[in-house]
Amino acid sequence: MTGSIDDRLHHALAAAAGLYHRLVLLVGETGAGKTAVLRRIAVKRAVPLINLNLALSAQLLELTPKQRALRLARILEQTLDDARDQKPLLILDHLELLFDPRLRQDPLRLLQGLSRNRQVLASWNGCYQAGRLDYAAPGHPEYRRYDSVETLVVGMDGCATIDSDR
Template sequence: MVRMLEKLAQLVDEVGALHSKLILLIGQPGSGKTALLAALANQRDMKVMNVGATAGSRLAAIPQRQRALQTNVILREHADECANGDLLLLDNIELLFDQTLKLDPLDLLKRHAHSRRVVAIWPGELVDGRLTYAQMGHQEYQDYGLDGLVPFEIKKKG
């Protein structure tokens, strides 16, 4: 874990020079993504923004037809509160894939990463150079290329 934290911290420092400053932590469930992000937050004396908890409770109070319009505003407000300088750490982003919000989750993360470095836990997989979320045929299924982001793969020990 210490070695992986060192590699991630170095990557976070280097990514600031890129146009899109998005790092996605990718790994199987139980591979330590959340623990690694928490360790980075601790090292940088900051908090991890739990997207599901922070945005979910605010969105629940908004009529469903207005949620798609309000999601980005809510995320930006919480991001400004949680960021430490130009660094934002995100976990539990599954809410962004909710079909009723009509969002492109990866595009939303990339837009946040234009103005600050963003490290987010990807809740899906990286297979053959493609990011996926959910299984093909599932209503929330998404498939993306790696343009505009830096993948940071975590291999499960064992």
Template sequence: MLVRLEKLTCEISDLNSKLILLVGPSRSGKTQLLRKLGAKFNIEPFNVGLELGRRLAATPNNKRGFSAGELLREIADKERTEDPLLLDNLELLFEPGLQINPLDLVRRLAHSKRVVAVWPGELRGDRLVYADMSHPEHRDYSRDGAVVFEI
């Protein structure tokens, strides 16, 4: 599985959107696979919840949505452009108070560089779903603009 993901990560450079989403049930090894990929490329996966949470804590509530996108871009720009950006723990981006589209934010990062991200929800048919419909953080997106790597 790691070999397939590594090959896909190298091949995706030529696509318009260079986004790979690791999708699978909870506890299926997505984070572990991302870490192994990071070891292959000699880069550390980025814990979005931890890093972004720390930075957003000092940001006024009404500016957090805009700041989340800016901070993620800053982080992506710090990485060497030839290296893929490895993202884990995206749950914070689904916070309703941020009023952002998490998938769109990650897709935009993937226009300029390869991004491999652990999707915190599931794939239902051709839809990427986060949380149950009754949950305030529920989201449902088309998988367009992303390569889904199922685990």
């Protein structure tokens, strides 16, 4: 796919609008510039860029570890409903909290669930190669590998799971 990363994301968001999970992941290693790209998209679309770690951490702080694991999905949904303010798109950055092993969550499935009733663009620290989506490095406590990804992916390296000619 040719064009700028912004163009690829706009195309992916348009393509995702008709899908069951309206999720687009911006995938790249830490320091690749994902936050700057998401800021530009947020400004162009006049929607907020939500720092998910910041939005969730205060609400989870007062809960026990067991309560955090049990209530995270509901708290996430409520937090984003409050932040959305009737905007058609949620842009999420800094998702590291979702990968905390103590929370016992499946971050990709959480994001897909959020994207059923609204469009979601989220950053993803990792890589996408040969149909596999990785988060973190093997051996890291937060490492995740997804061999089958049912969402649109745009990589900071230029890869994308959509065809620009459609």
